Amino acid sequence: MTFNSQYRPILDLLVCPECKVGLRAQEDKLICSNCNSEFTGSNGIYNMIGGQLNEHDLEQQRVADETCAGYHKFLTTRPLYGLIRDKYVFPYWLKDSFDGKSILDIGSGTGWSTCVIAARASMLVNLDISLERLRFAKARLEAQNVIYVQGDMKKTPFPDKKFDIILSYGSLHHLDNPETAIAEIGRVMNKNGVFLAIEPNIKFTWVEFWNEILHLPKPLEKRITNLYKVMQKYTKKQLEKEQPYLKNIKSKEKLHEGIRDIDWYKNMFAKFSFKLEYQPVGLEMVPPRLLMSKNIILVESLLKCSQWCINRFKKGKNAYFNIMRATRDADGATTK
Numbered sequence: 001m002t003f004n005s006q007y008r009p010i011l012d013l014l015v016c017p018e019c020k021v022g023l024r025a026q027e028d029k030l031i032c033s034n035c036n037s038e039f040t041g042s043n044g045i046y047n048m049i050g051g052q053l054n055e056h057d058l059e060q061q062r063v064a065d066e067t068c069a070g071y072h073k074f075l076t077t078r079p080l081y082g083l084i085r086d087k088y089v090f091p092y093w094l095k096d097s098f099d100g101k102s103i104l105d106i107g108s109g110t111g112w113s114t115c116v117i118a119a120r121a122s123m124l125v126n127l128d129i130s131l132e133r134l135r136f137a138k139a140r141l142e143a144q145n146v147i148y149v150q151g152d153m154k155k156t157p158f159p160d161k162k163f164d165i166i167l168s169y170g171s172l173h174h175l176d177n178p179e180t181a182i183a184e185i186g187r188v189m190n191k192n193g194v195f196l197a198i199e200p201n202i203k204f205t206w207v208e209f210w211n212e213i214l215h216l217p218k219p220l221e222k223r224i225t226n227l228y229k230v231m232q233k234y235t236k237k238q239l240e241k242e243q244p245y246l247k248n249i250k251s252k253e254k255l256h257e258g259i260r261d262i263d264w265y266k267n268m269f270a271k272f273s274f275k276l277e278y279q280p281v282g283l284e285m286v287p288p289r290l291l292m293s294k295n296i297i298l299v300e301s302l303l304k305c306s307q308w309c310i311n312r313f314k315k316g317k318n319a320y321f322n323i324m325r326a327t328r329d330a331d332g333a334t335t336k
């Protein structure tokens, strides 16, 4: 990739991820005007990682690279994920118009979730740590206003206040330290900007769900818990059959160590002077195998049922996911 004058828009967009100062173009390199770090790119994907990734992030990167196609196929063949995206997440997010906005998708992966909004945006920047996932996304969507950047969302290569909308579709919980990414979001989001996210909630099982409603006698609860454990093993085996790459990921729990409940997010956003609204979505009321069914009518009914329970029994804390929307406090306070 040669960075000549036609790359002016890129020079306005990218900064050194360490020093946050501008870059100068020199043939096939971008060079930090402060620390002289060099950045390159290939096939239209800018490599802006800079410095050495820590062990956690290297493992995220390895797994994301290796699971790219399998993960995308899984998302597209299970109606659960498409239904949550199309019936719950985007309708909630679209309270904010995307038209003509500059949008940053952090942890954009294969672009499964947010490439659908590219046509509305004036600019959509996809940031991911995995080159394979960016390549995959780029092969699916190539457009003048869509930019692909390899980078770390805890240390982004963008100037202050650059974006109107920042999105995270299930990415923050992949970090060892989500708090650092929230600080970065505050830095690169403009004053009237908005941060939209969906993140998984702390796990609650269908046994816990029914026990809380029916107050099962202890011996029965124990039996059902045992049944749950047997079914879990069976589900795990079935899923591994469909996605053989899962077997090679020994560090699955570690990769998701950033999962937090909504109270954590409330406190964290308050700390960075953001106001947070949220909507819990999805409940594990039945064994997950049923939610993973390919029968769209069954899954849609289960989801409707779970939203009813969330409202009727105030079961938001048991939800699968929280859809979030964060804006700056009314006084326009900035992050520290």
Ligand SMILES: C[S@@+](CC[C@H](N)C(=O)[O-])C[C@H]1O[C@@H](n2cnc3c(N)ncnc32)[C@H](O)[C@@H]1O
Pocket: 057, 060, 061, 064, 106, 107, 108, 109, 110, 111, 112, 113, 114, 127, 128, 129, 130, 133, 151, 152, 153, 154, 168, 169, 170, 171, 174, 175
């Ligand atoms: C669950 S996937 C979500 C992908 C995408 N948002 C979607 O909806 O399909 C999480 C993504 O976060 C990326 N990721 C993990 N750690 C990251 C980091 N430190 N910086 C940037 N991306 C990261 C992974 O490579 C992966 O693509």
Ligand SMILES: [Zn+2]
Pocket: 016, 017, 018, 019, 020, 021, 032, 033, 034, 035, 036, 037
């Ligand atoms: Zn620098």
